[in-house]
Amino acid sequence: DRTDDAHPPAADAVGAATFRRAWSDLAPVGRAPDGAGYHRFAWTRSDHTLREWFAGQAAARGLDLVTDRAGNQWAWWGDPDARPGVVTGSHLDSVPGGGAFDGPLGVVSAFAAYDVLRARGVRPGRPLGIASFVDEEGARFGVACAGSRLLTGALDPDRARGLRDADGTTMADALRAAGQDPSSLGPDPEALRRVGAFVELHVEQGRGLVHSGDPVGVGRMIWPHGRWRVELRGVANHAGTTPLADRRDPMLDLAAFVQHVRAAALDAGALATVGKVRVEPNGVNAIPSQVTAWLDVRAEDGSAVGDVLAALAAYAPAQESWTSATVLDADLADDVAAALGTAGLGSPRLGTGAGHDAGILAAAGVPTAMLFVRNPSGVSHAPAESADEADCLTGVDALAATLERLVTR
Ligand code: HGY
Ligand code: MN
Ligand code: MN
Numbered sequence: 001d002r003t004d005d006a007h008p009p010a011a012d013a014v015g016a017a018t019f020r021r022a023w024s025d026l027a028p029v030g031r032a033p034d035g036a037g038y039h040r041f042a043w044t045r046s047d048h049t050l051r052e053w054f055a056g057q058a059a060a061r062g063l064d065l066v067t068d069r070a071g072n073q074w075a076w077w078g079d080p081d082a083r084p085g086v087v088t089g090s091h092l093d094s095v096p097g098g099g100a101f102d103g104p105l106g107v108v109s110a111f112a113a114y115d116v117l118r119a120r121g122v123r124p125g126r127p128l129g130i131a132s133f134v135d136e137e138g139a140r141f142g143v144a145c146a147g148s149r150l151l152t153g154a155l156d157p158d159r160a161r162g163l164r165d166a167d168g169t170t171m172a173d174a175l176r177a178a179g180q181d182p183s184s185l186g187p188d189p190e191a192l193r194r195v196g197a198f199v200e201l202h203v204e205q206g207r208g209l210v211h212s213g214d215p216v217g218v219g220r221m222i223w224p225h226g227r228w229r230v231e232l233r234g235v236a237n238h239a240g241t242t243p244l245a246d247r248r249d250p251m252l253d254l255a256a257f258v259q260h261v262r263a264a265a266l267d268a269g270a271l272a273t274v275g276k277v278r279v280e281p282n283g284v285n286a287i288p289s290q291v292t293a294w295l296d297v298r299a300e301d302g303s304a305v306g307d308v309l310a311a312l313a314a315y316a317p318a319q320e321s322w323t324s325a326t327v328l329d330a331d332l333a334d335d336v337a338a339a340l341g342t343a344g345l346g347s348p349r350l351g352t353g354a355g356h357d358a359g360i361l362a363a364a365g366v367p368t369a370m371l372f373v374r375n376p377s378g379v380s381h382a383p384a385e386s387a388d389e390a391d392c393l394t395g396v397d398a399l400a401a402t403l404e405r406l407v408t409r
């Protein structure tokens with residue numbers, strides 16, 4: 001039966017319809033076979049599909065699509081050069097074998113919340129932007145939040161262009177292969193000036209909201225966290241003819257390193273992970289000449305990260321990226337909590353050990369808030385990452401209430 005135009009569907013129903021349609025659009029993109037999660041790396045085919053999807057969502061709403069010098073995508077309602085706007089969004093890329101929600105939940109919810117505001121007839125007093133940051137996970141080139149770091153000047157463009165992926169492809173070559181101009185990479189103060197405030201909605205990566213019994217929560221702070229690279233050198237030789245006593249096998253050093261990392265993390269009260277290893281040459285019948293391992297260290301108390309690095313000094317870790325502790329904007333967090341209150345929602349405050357573009361924008365002086373959506377499994381960066389649809393739709397309502405409050409003040 002035809003819906004009666006005089007009584008458009010409730011705004012929430014509009015948001016829910018947008019959410020479901022967008023979610024099903026994205027579901028197949030970069031999905032590995034046999035439920036092994038998502039592989040959505042920057043400047044690959046799935047990234048291209050995701051960028052096209054974002055552009056299509058913006059065009060369908062008549063939003064102005066802008067791609068900044070780092071390749072981040074922005075969809076604007078209103079003119080942010082006339083007055084800095086309120087921005088919401090996240091990222092569309094994933095870690096290898098990642099879950100469906102980390103990143104895309106924030107971008108899909110942004111478009112759904114926009115549709116709710118339009119269905120409610122909200123007339124914003126300031127521009128509203130939707131953002132999708134490129135290469136947030138740093139899964140391919142090793143530096144997390146590469147897009148937002150380039151935007152804010154926190155990642156040197158020459159260094160970025162030279163970063164290599166597992167195949168030795170540089171970021172510059174990857175951009176060229178994706179039809180983008182690597183020489184354009186760099187800080188984009190004009191794009192950054194347009195951001196008066198940033199609110200990132202994200203699936204919770206943990207079970208704080210499961211324990212509190214709330215569907216959504218408000219970010220309080222982001223732990224300090226960094227990545228280091230460790231080189232372990234050996235002497236390449238034949239697996240079948242080299243006596244054990246004559247070997248210089250870097251795999252033995254790797255085994256010891258992983259144990260040292262665990263012991264140092266336990267001593268320091270930090271989270272430390274050896275999450276990526278490159279063995280060169282990588283053959284079953286050859287002792288490798290070199291093993292490169294990446295180390296991820298985080299802790300609520302930054303000094304604990306320092307303690308871990310001090311305990312591993314003998315391995316001469318080279319820092320790849322560092323994000324200081326981010327205390328999210330307290331006034332903005334109060335705004336989010338107030339908006340949640342008008343929507344009849346609680347607003348528990350959550351710290352997180354997961355890094356986000358929100359942390360990079362906050363470090364660049366942008367007032368920043370985070371909204372978390374309950375994750376029943378608490379798992380993230382793995383296929384078991386989850387969020388119930390009802391909680392996702394509550395997240396859309398919460399984001400819409402937050403954006404309405406911020407754009408109409
Ligand atoms: O690594 C992180 O914490 C984030 O998901 N990029
Ligand atoms: Mn992530
Ligand atoms: Mn994320």
Ligand code: MN
Nearest residue numbers: 136355356357
């Ligand atoms: Mn992140």
